[in-house]
Amino acid sequence: MGHLLMVESWVGSMSRLLPRAIREDGHEFTFLTRDLHHYLRSAPEGVAHPLLGACNVLTAETNATDALLPHVEKLHEVFGFDGVLTSCDYYLPTVARLAEHLGLPGPSADSVARACRKDETRRALEDAGVPGPRFAVCTDWAAVVSSAREIGYPLVLKPVDLCAGMYVRRVDDEVALAR
Numbered sequence: 001m002g003h004l005l006m007v008e009s010w011v012g013s014m015s016r017l018l019p020r021a022i023r024e025d026g027h028e029f030t031f032l033t034r035d036l037h038h039y040l041r042s043a044p045e046g047v048a049h050p051l052l053g054a055c056n057v058l059t060a061e062t063n064a065t066d067a068l069l070p071h072v073e074k075l076h077e078v079f080g081f082d083g084v085l086t087s088c089d090y091y092l093p094t095v096a097r098l099a100e101h102l103g104l105p106g107p108s109a110d111s112v113a114r115a116c117r118k119d120e121t122r123r124a125l126e127d128a129g130v131p132g133p134r135f136a137v138c139t140d141w142a143a144v145v146s147s148a149r150e151i152g153y154p155l156v157l158k159p160v161d162l163c164a165g166m167y168v169r170r171v172d173d174e175v176a177l178a179r
Contacts, residue, residue: 002082004029005072007091007098008062009051011042014087019050030056030079032072034063055079065094069101076102092116119160148177 004022006029009015022029031054033039040049051057056079060071075081084099084106086092096112099105114120119137126132136147137160148155148171155177158168171177 002027003055003079005075005079005081005084005098006031006054007084007086007095008033009039009087011039015039015042016050018085018087019053023053027082028055030054030058030075030081032058032060032062032075034059034061062091062094065097068094069098072098073102089116117160118158144177145174148174 004027006018006022009018009031019029019031031051033051036051036057036059039051042049058075060068062068081102081104083104084095084102086095093109093113093116096106096109100109114124119135122132122135133156134151136143136151138144138147153171153173155171156168157171157177159166
């Protein structure tokens, strides 16, 4: 039986399914969050949220990884975590850094950070000879317009560092690009 540290979660179904799966596989978990009420609001009325099935529910600033490292190190001394996980892709780099810092199994923090940045992922694939769509990273409007003309429409416009499909949109022409 392992003891896992779960750092944050999706608010929807994964916040209910993952805790159950952990317990069904014979493990236990400690849930670390910056705001427990964020999750409890999504629980069906009259039903205890599955995240409350954690051995420990702890609060810490999970958006400040450097400050979180020594805190989690102390928790690890007490609870002896066997792994660190999350179901929220925003926290994948944090989880990788924590696991690496604690000497627990997982991908390297650098590889996860690269994988979570769309531009760095594209460059790594390009460098490895893996075909992919043309792309440009732009920091000002002139570069946006120039790159759009060079690549051609339609475009898929997306932030390089947000999770899932946040703010991703199709752009069919320069008028739509300006919106």
